Amino acid sequence: MIYLKNSFLVFLTFFLIFIEVTLNTFFSASDYVEFLPFLFYIFYVSIYFFSRSSVFVVILSGCYFDLFFTENFLGYTSIKLLIICIFIHFLYLRLSVGIASEFLLFYLAALLYKFEVILPSFDISLVYLFVICLPNYFLFKILTSTLRRDVLSAKI
Amino acid sequence: MNANNSPKRRIYVYYFLGILFSATLVTIDIFADKGLSKNLNETVNILLPQQTLNSNDFKFSSLEIFKTKSSLINENIRLKNEVIELRKLLIENEQLRDENINNNRVVKEVDTAIYNIQQTSIIFKTPSDEYIISGGENLNLKVKDLVIDQTGYVVAIVTGVRQDRSFISTIEDSNFSIQGIDKYGNEYLITSDGDYIFVNSLKLNTENSDIKYIYTDISYGHPGQFPIVDLSSTQINIANNKLQAEIPLNYKISFFSDLYLIQAK
Numbered sequence: 069m070i071y072l073k074n075s076f077l078v079f080l081t082f083f084l085i086f087i088e089v090t091l092n093t094f095f096s097a098s099d100y101v102e103f104l105p106f107l108f109y110i111f112y113v114s115i116y117f118f119s120r121s122s123v124f125v126v127i128l129s130g131c132y133f134d135l136f137f138t139e140n141f142l143g144y145t146s147i148k149l150l151i152i153c154i155f156i157h158f159l160y161l162r163l164s165v166g167i168a169s170e171f172l173l174f175y176l177a178a179l180l181y182k183f184e185v186i187l188p189s190f191d192i193s194l195v196y197l198f199v200i201c202l203p204n205y206f207l208f209k210i211l212t213s214t215l216r217r218d219v220l221s222a223k224i
Numbered sequence: 225m226n227a228n229n230s231p232k233r234r235i236y237v238y239y240f241l242g243i244l245f246s247a248t249l250v251t252i253d254i255f256a257d258k259g260l261s262k263n264l265n266e267t268v269n270i271l272l273p274q275q276t277l278n279s280n281d282f283k284f285s286s287l288e289i290f291k292t293k294s295s296l297i298n299e300n301i302r303l304k305n306e307v308i309e310l311r312k313l314l315i316e317n318e319q320l321r322d323e324n325i326n327n328n329r330v331v332k333e334v335d336t337a338i339y340n341i342q343q344t345s346i347i348f349k350t351p352s353d354e355y356i357i358s359g360g361e362n363l364n365l366k367v368k369d370l371v372i373d374q375t376g377y378v379v380a381i382v383t384g385v386r387q388d389r390s391f392i393s394t395i396e397d398s399n400f401s402i403q404g405i406d407k408y409g410n411e412y413l414i415t416s417d418g419d420y421i422f423v424n425s426l427k428l429n430t431e432n433s434d435i436k437y438i439y440t441d442i443s444y445g446h447p448g449q450f451p452i453v454d455l456s457s458t459q460i461n462i463a464n465n466k467l468q469a470e471i472p473l474n475y476k477i478s479f480f481s482d483l484y485l486i487q488a489k
Contacts, residue, residue, distance in 0.1 A: 082271060093349040097478035104351075120235055123242040130246065135265045136272045137350045139384040139391050142261040143249030150242045184352040188398035189418060 074121055081129035084109055089137055102200045104178065108208045110149055111177050114156035115170075116212070126150055152180045167209075174205045266387055323482070339447060342485040344371070346477065347389060355394055355477065359485060360386045368445040370486040378402070378440055378452045379475060379483070394477045395421065404438040404452050412438050414452055416473065421453055425467035433460045447488040 084106045095101040106129070113122045130146025138145060156177050163169045178201050179186060179194075186193040253260045323343075342363055348356040359365055371380035371392055381402060384391035393400050400416040408430040415422045423438065436456045440446040453471055461468045477483075 086272070089348045089350060092351070093346060093479050096346065096349045097476065097480065106351075118235060120238045123238045127242050127246060131249070131264075132271065135261055135268065137348060137356065138352060138354060141250045141253040141258065142264065143246035143253065146246035147243050147250070150239050150246065154236060154239050182351055 070121065074124060077121075077125045078128050081106065081109060081125055082132050085129060085133055085137070099196060100199050102204070103207075104181070104200070104204050107178060107181050107204070108211060110152055110181070111156065111174055111208060112212065114153045114177065115160045115173070118153065118157045122153070123150070126153060148180070148183075152177055155180065171201070171205050174208065175201045178204070262386075269387065338489060340485075340487040340489055342487070344483050344485050346479050346481060346483070349479075353397065355380070355392050356389050357392055357483065357485075358389055360388050360390045362388050363485070364487065365390050365485065366487075370440060370446055370450055372450060372484050372486055373475070374482045374484075376451065377454075377475075378450050379477060379481075381446075382485075395475060396473060396477060402440065402452060403444045405441050405443075406435045406438050408432060408435070410435075410467070412467070414438065419473055421471040421473055423453060423455065423467070423469040423471070428462075428465050428467055431462050431465070431467075433462065435460070442488075447486050450486065 088104060088106045091103045095103070110126070113126065126149050127146045130144075130149045131142060133145040134140050134142045156173055159173060159176070160170075163173070175198065178197055182193075182197065186197065249260070342359060344357045344359050346355050347358050350356070357371070365382055365385050367382055367385060369382040370378050371382065371394075373379045378395070380392040380394040381400075382390050383393045395416055396418050397416065398418050402414050403426070404412050404414055406412070410425055410429055411427040413424050413426050415424070436454060437451045438453050438455065439449040439451055441449055455469055455471070458469050458471050
């Protein structure tokens with residue numbers, strides 16, 4: 069059952085990557101519109117689902133990325149994604165509770181996720197990524213509040 | 225945030241082991257000169273759905289459900305579908321006409337007897353802002369083949385070739401760099417920061433500001449001479465046997481851009 073669940077998660081992440089790349093290709097005419105569903109998954113793993121089984125899924129999704137969507141050496145994106153998970157989880161455990169701090173973590177995750185784009189023009193890219201992160205974080209919050217199991221038991 | 229959710233330290237160890245495993249893959253791929261990723265790419269190609277540009281295969285009139293309805297309704301539906309298909313044909317006709325105009329422009333710019341011109345399109349834009357176009361080893365593409373727009377200017381270079389797709393470095397990429405020459409034989413390095421194109425001379429034989437075009441050249445591994453920039457309306461600075469110019473970048477590559485691949489025959 070665990071293997072089945074992990075295999076499903078692997079294919080789900082492949083699908084998320086494909087959706088992300090396809091949609092962003094369609095939106096490529098605009099700099100300020102970008103949809104990052106795969107980053108949602110990575111962020112979700114970092115703060116809610118930081119477990120042993122996620123390592124396997126993250127490595128395979130990174131390999132999928134390298135095989136089809138980058139010119140990088142195989143394994144490069146896996147390293148990047150694992151570092152994002154460790155770093156974000158480490159900070160999440162040490163930061164105070166709040167939507168602002170969580171948004172900052174999401175922003176930081178996005179910075180690491182897209183650091184190849186950020187580095188050449190640092191100041192401009194920071195603003196552009198901030199604009200992209202706002203709607204994406206909002207979407208992430210909607211999705212996580214809908215998907216989390218305790219949503220029905222939560223007091224209103 | 226929540227101390228109860230704190231994982232055991234050994235989970236970090238699994239993550240570090242994952243990093244080590246990935247680093248091993250990188251090392252193998254480096255030593256295999258990307259052989260591992262290329263082989264795997266070809267083997268598991270099924271995991272990447274193929275992009276199709278035409279979406280006019282679906283025909284309402286072919287749906288079986290309509291055959292069971294009364295003839296009057298059928299006729300009504302048939303006519304309705306015919307109108308829909310005619311509208312689609314009209315749109316397609318307009319698109320083909322535009323495409324034809326663009327193709328004619330390119331054919332005027334490029335000598336088709338010497339070069340192969342293949343129309344291509346952006347199929348993916350990756351999160352690291354790399355663009356992937358259709359066409360790869362199946363079209364005998366090579367690294368440093370050129371991608372031009374409908375006006376005949378170079379807008380990208382092929383940087384990596386896979387079985388049926390290729391990676392390109394576009395003129396709006398901050399890592400974009402291409403060498404070119406002018407009509408006097410002066411050599412230049414053209415780079416970009418995404419907003420401006422920078423022209424810097426590498427070897428200046430003649431100090432002349434009447435340059436107009438800077439071209440690609442076979443000596444730099446490109447298929448032939450194609451214009452990269454037009455300096456006729458740009459301020460050129462010549463000092464200490466060095467030429468510099470900055471041109472605002474007005475071109476924006478996107479999914480909808482008309483792109484053409486140039487290969488030497």
